[in-house]
Amino acid sequence: MSDTPPDRSTIDDLRDRFRARLESSETVAALKALQDQFLSRKSGTITGLMKTLGSLPHEARREFGSLVNTLKTEIENAIDEKRHALESSRPPAGAVDITLPGRLTPLGHVHPLMRVRQQVEDIFTRMGYEILEGAEVEDDFHNFEALNMPPEHPARDMQDTLYLAHPIVGGTWGAHRSPVPGHVPEAQVRAATLLRTHTSAMQIRYMKTFPPPVRIMVPGRVYRRDNLDLTHTPMFQQFEVLVVGKGISMADLKGTLEAMLTSLFGHVKIRLRPSFFPYTEPSAEVDITCHGCGGSGCSVCKQTGWLEILGSGMVHPAVFEAVGYDPEAVTGFAFGMGLERVAMLKYGVSDIRLFYENDVRFLEQFPVP
């Protein structure tokens, strides 16, 4: 302190300094330091001021003493108040820092192809279809001949086949059904000679085992002699649906496809285009409106506005004849869809090989469920 007598402005300066310090004191320790600075009996600023009072004339002493006292009380109160505030905001004993991360138990992810597969399974389960898994190895009769592709049929070229060096017994199916398929001749694959090129072989085995009506879906792995590239894999996941009964029409096929595809892709329009498959007649390729452009044409759909999604048709009478159904009495529809194609369009995957690399950084992008 200077030796010049204090005045009102000295008090005001002091108050301002105190307020600024108080503002920045965020711990009890800092508050204590502040208190000492102003109020310490030995060296406090206020205490120092008090000591100068004696040297003032009587009138000034009274007036100034009152000002100093007011400031002292103000400071004491303010420190008490702030201390109280700081103490009450202290976490209770045993409190933890809740912003630290917890111990994560790792969560796995469902493969996108299986994710899509179950979505489609669920759509058809809700419509009363039965899920069946057939054998992945098959014989020529069920994979080709009974599906209206006799030996040397040109359509066999469409599905380049992988053959087994030795015949083996195929996987079982339908053990939960009565009659037990094992008791029906040819229900099970006894001597498989090839890797199935489509799930349609199950159409034959199912229809040979059970009478109409039929309402099944057959998801599963199928194999073709295709080299691995951006859009092809030698093994892929097919999803097949077959409905047979009295009066089943192509309109029923269209309605069913619309239900499935809008359920999978949202508000898309669908289009059936005439095509050719030996086991269906009429046959149709099915397109959905392009999600990239909404149908006006873009690079995704090669300017057509449409994306091809699956093949379908009305079951060929020759197939019914092969399984012992009367084509005059029943009709049916079938379609087969590649789940890779669905997942690629749905999730914006541009390289089919990603599905088979099983890179966890890819898999992790698909949440459960």
Added chain:
Amino acid sequence: MKILLSWLREFVDVPGTAEQIATTMSVRGFAVEGIESLPEFTEAVTADGTVARTPAASADAVIDFEVTANRPDCLSVAGMAREIATAYGLQVRRPVAGGSSLALTSLKSVEQGDIEIAIENKELCPRYVGAVADVTVGPSPEWMQARLRAAGIRPISNIVDITNYVLIELGQPLHAFDSTKLGGGAIRVRTARPEETLRTLDGQMRTLTPEMLVIADAERAVAIAGVMGGVDSEVSAETQTIVFESAYFTPQQVRRTSKRLGLKTEASTRFERGTDPRLPVTAMERACALLELVRAGTARGTLVDRYPIRLEPAVLRLRRDRVSGLLGTTVPDTDIKRILESLGFALREAEHGWDVTVPTRRVDVLREVDLIEEVARHNGFDRIPATFPAVTVAPPPMDPRITQARALRTIMTGAGFSEAVTFGFISESSAAPFAADGDIVPIANPLSESFAVLRPSVLPGLVAAVAHNRRREQRDVRLFEIGAWFSRARGERRSLALAWTGAVGADHWSGGTRPIDYFDVQGVVHRVCQALRVDPRMEGVAEPWLVPGRGAAILANDVRIGTMGLLASSIVEQQTLSASDAIYVAEIDLDSVPPLDDDLQVEALPRHPSMTRDISILVADTLAAGTVRQTVQENAPDTLVRISEFDRYQGKGIPDGQISLSLRLTFRAPDRTLTDSEVQKAVEGVLAALNQRHGAVQR
């Protein structure tokens, strides 16, 4: 099939641009693979060496139609024209004798012409037409060459170009022989002789077999019927007389020969799918007209038409109610008739519909349903409404296999494992350690070495996937797969496989994690068994793909259902990973596990308290805990409800070669509260048995 727009318009006056035609036809069964616009100017180098540009007569384009395998009749300009005419409701022009365009030269059919023709195998060659012409060989005119190039055919000489022109225009493959090179002036259609050889036009020497049909002269084969001609009878610059061949060969024969020789040509592609047996004469007359048009020569005016087996058009009944029944919509009679007649079918009223005569070129139309498709196609699939099949039977039961797979998927993802999907075939070297000798199923025609055999286990593919991730900076990898595997002895089976490497959990601020060990993996295996509702028992096992002493067979009800353990370093190294990478694996054969059912009955909750007793024993460190457990179980009263090992210790204070094993035994009776002395007695009995059987000493 590449169709030049201006060529097409010689057959049908179709309006619009190539793009518009493509859009229309793509919903009639002819997807368009591409459209190529031809330049609006033609360029030519003039005499003074400059380039002259002349505007083309009209904007032209090539539309590449995708023709499905069942429609060989559309592998020609005329064929596509017919479809386009029907789609647009237009008339199609046909080639006629003396016409200004699409002209034919009338040829008189004679028994004995300038060439002698004999068919020895009429089943393989029901029709063979030959005609002789005098020619001057040279290049064909530019317009013809341009059209061939547009169709994807390389121009060669006027004679060869004419045969190709007719092939593209009408769909009938033709062949031209140099008549002077046919020995004996004769053509024999016969099967090849054993070991007969022929150098085909591509320069290759072909060895033929007696199943193959050939065209021969008096002595030797000069062409492979329907596939390719021979070099020796090829038309050359010196050729003055030719024989045109226009025939119908049976599809299976051409297909078989083409496949066996690995030789596919424009001709074989059409013959093997089926050409029109009624077309050969028209095609011959068109070829002769073109001969005159391009001033390449003159036909002698006659042809020899050998037609030993006449292929008559089929007549099919088309019923009105089948059309509406199959399509789910009614198509008016007038539309049915319009569509079919425009496509060349002839209709006659019959009961409930029509009797329809099928043109011989329509090899795909064999049944009523094929006619219905024709109607549906040109009536428009977009006119078919959307309805739903009625449910007429009770919902089917759920396949427990699906339920099981879904349960496993839930359990495994909950345990931190992500689902992988790997290929069903793998390389032989990665398969070998996982299969017994001779149990691997090889693929007869594999794509490559890496896809050579069916996988004998799901594990090799899964381990490869782990390696893929390890090489991409992933420390912790947990993968599982549910899928089929294959064995010669056991056939196709399904299993759940898992692979785990890295740390137990993620790093945490409270302290590091630790590398996984055997018992982490065993815990997951146990959990899977819980989900499958089987009680697993472990038995030591030696597998070439597991580290010795770190592997177990998983048994349920004494049946082996799987295997688990630490992957052998040789297999880890095979995946180009460091041998120190600890990869634990397990595989459970799902076909060995009973299906999940819902046959559950609750047990009453215990009404009396349980009592626990801890015992600690010293036993040899080679004694398996499972054996101790079994001894305890066998020597305790029924009131023992639970045994758990809670400590295993070896080291200070324990004699060498021994361990201290601590077990917590829980006793409970369903009907009363157990007394101390009763439990004490049970524990003493257990200890006595452990001592007697294993020399166990209580600590």
